[in-house]
Amino acid sequence: MKKEYDGMGPVSGFEGELDLFLRARYTLVVVVTLEEERALKAIAEVCERGRRPCLAWDLADGFEVLSGKPGNLPVAKDPLTVIEQVEKADGDITFVLKDFHDCWSNPQVKRKLRNTAQRLKFTRKSIVVISPTRTVPEELRNETEVLELPLPDAAQLDGVLGGLTRTPGIKVDLTPGGREKLGQAALGMTAAQAGRAYAKAIVRDGALDERHIEAVVREKKEVIRESEALEFYPVHETPDDVGGLDVLKQWLRLRERAFTQEARDYGLPAPKGMALIGIPGTGKSLTAKMIGGLWRLPLLRLDVGALFGSLVGEAEERTRRALRLAETVAPCVVWIDEMEKALAHGGGDSGTSTRVFGTILTWMQEKTAPCFVVGTANDVSSLPPEVLRKGRFDEIFFLDLPTAEERAEIFSVHLRKRRRLPGDFDIARLAARSEGYVGAEIEQTIVDAMYVGFHQDREFTTDDILTALARQVPLSVSQRETIGALRSWMREGRAQSASFDEAVEAERQFVVPLEPLGH
Known part of the structure; x- marks a missing residue:
């Protein structure tokens, strides 16, 4: 304006x-x-x-x-x-x-x-x-x-860099594109902090060039860490690191270019965010990290517990500061893990948690900065109804127990992650025998099998993994009632399946045996 x-x-x-x-x-x-x-x-x-x-x-x-x-x-x-x-x-x-x-x-x-x-x-x-x-x-x-006074934008940070370049003896070797990337890397820092980061690189290496973009990002991570409530996550995960969830992945790929100027010119608004609801261990946190890698955006985890301080008004001030910092770093992904705990509010703290809760919800609804919010939750019954109201999230996905095809993919992902060839293992047999297991449990069986092979000075095998599967009691058994309640919530049409589109879901009988084979 x-x-x-x-x-x-x-x-x-x-x-x-x-x-x-x-x-x-x-x-x-x-x-x-x-x-x-x-x-x-x-x-x-x-x-x-x-x-x-x-x-x-x-x-x-x-x-x-x-x-x-x-x-x-x-x-x-x-x-x-x-x-x-x-x-x-x-x-x-x-x-x-x-x-x-x-x-x-x-x-x-x-x-x-x-x-x-x-x-x-x-x-x-x-x-x-x-x-x-x-x-x-x-x-x-x-x-x-x-x-x-908002934190400096990219143009103002470029002015800080311009002031350095006018200093005699200072060498800056940046292309126009590199200079723009350097300014983007410094977003979220004060002018003084950015100036110190630039100066540090120049003093250390004698010049400022595109090699130092990553160094500025590291400096920014420290600045964000000092905010107490935000944590800067490195993003290395890709869709190949997440087994299954094809519908969710397709939804993300459709929006991969949503934060570009090209999308603005087309008339598209920046997506607001998504809620990931489901069974523990099904990959909700991994998906949040994967989004940052897929879209090549900074990933900031909001630690709501760290917002609360001992002084009157301190929690509200920290909340506003953290959200302003996220907007300055934007475009970015803001991850709120375990929303049911983070956004729970009551009357035992003179209304502080209620005000913090309201500030976050209002920001999610009204923010104009391109901050994509990823909220994860295991216990949807503990979430206040206003959290999942339309307008705060673009889509609500439910992450169910993985199917046989998804389990096979999860086994392959974790074997490759440990530098093993999936072709050396009987993946189809493993997928069949792991019915009712979530991704985190499947990963643990591979780790357990590796310990057995390492202890016996040999390579671990399919049979070692099957033995580990037989020993483990999965959540689908130990928390049968909780998982049943979550699935009932999904069947009521309150969320989109992360694995099946609506047409397939309508044809698929939404009952997977909860008792794993081998138990």
């Missing part, structure tokens, strides 16, 4: 919003960011365009000029005096207060700031507080407008 800037041309985003607030005579604005230097630069540019004098204040250096010629600088060494000087100042002046959020706990400062904010409504003066969090005292919320 673009806004006109006092005849100075169209301005969008943060600067446009801030200019609108100042022209509308908002008296108290809190700018939320960790990038103080970048925020000061943006505020100064807004004031220069609007021909407004701008002064900044901090506890160490007092007042300084950010833009314009405001005349004699006021003198103030403490927060109360600062507010008094703001009231006494003449003219159309914007005051930027650094670290002022540290004063929120002082009742006298809060009262004085509230009085001043109310009086400034009849002037053309404004106060801008730069804060790392959205937390504003209850007493000041009615007087305050909160504005977030």
Whole structure:
């Protein structure tokens, strides 16, 4: 959305919003960011365009000029005096207060700031507080407008790189395409973090080239890890690493180019996400990882448990920060594992979990950034009904016990993963004898057979795997009632089978014997 800037041309985003607030005579604005230097630069540019004098204040250096010629600088060494000087100042002046959020706990400062904010409504003066969090005292919320400075986009990060290239002695050997990829790799970092990552590569190797794209990605992984609630997963899995699930794979392949500009030009919206519901061990987590590899997108796992902190408002702030970071990294895949645990909410924590739950659901419904959400769940009965409501996910897939054909494929996948040729084993016999086993259980029988062969200093065989199958009690037996309830939920038409299309499913009798052969 673009806004006109006092005849100075169209301005969008943060600067446009801030200019609108100042022209509308908002008296108290809190700018939320960790990038103080970048925020000061943006505020100064807004004031220069609007021909407004701008002064900044901090506890160490007092007042300084950010833009314009405001005349004699006021003198103030403490927060109360600062507010008094703001009231006494003449003219159309914007005051930027650094670290002022540290004063929120002082009742006298809060009262004085509230009085001043109310009086400034009849002037053309404004106060801008730069804060790392959205937390504003209850007493000041009615007087305050909160504005977030988003993390830099690809163009702004390219500007950081441009600043480095103008430094004498700095060598940058990047094609236009390589430069674009480098900027994409740095998305999700602050301008300072990206600048340090670029500088580190230059100092280490004497130049910056396309070899360093992966190094920047590694730096970004560390930044995302520090967010506490997001984990950057490496994506190596491909559809060949996932046995069966042909319908789900076809659905994903149809959307493989959905995040390209070509798709936007065609008029296609970016897909919102999918829910994977089903029996434990059937490959839901593996599928989430496979999507990142298939679409060549970053995979971020949202750890909802890590969102909760001990301080009031900390969980909500962490949630918003994590979701903003995901949007900055976009296009990406956001994986919410075990949704029934992650999105459970109750009344035993003063409503914190309910607010976090609501924030995540609202974001899933209304997000415009290309973040593809993959939610996995084992116990659908524990999921609040609003989670699976239409609009949050494009499709809900059910992952059932694998069929004989899928079991054969799963055996082949895991044998190849362990550098064995499936042709050296009786795959058809293994598939027949493993009825009722899920993929994770099949993988474990191969591992168990390998231990036997290794202990006896020989290659493991089909018979070793069959012996391991006979010893194992699968979930289809130990959790027969739970699996039966899940299948009943599927039969009610609440989800699409990940393995069979609707026509085949209608012809197929949806009852697979739960008692595995050999038991």
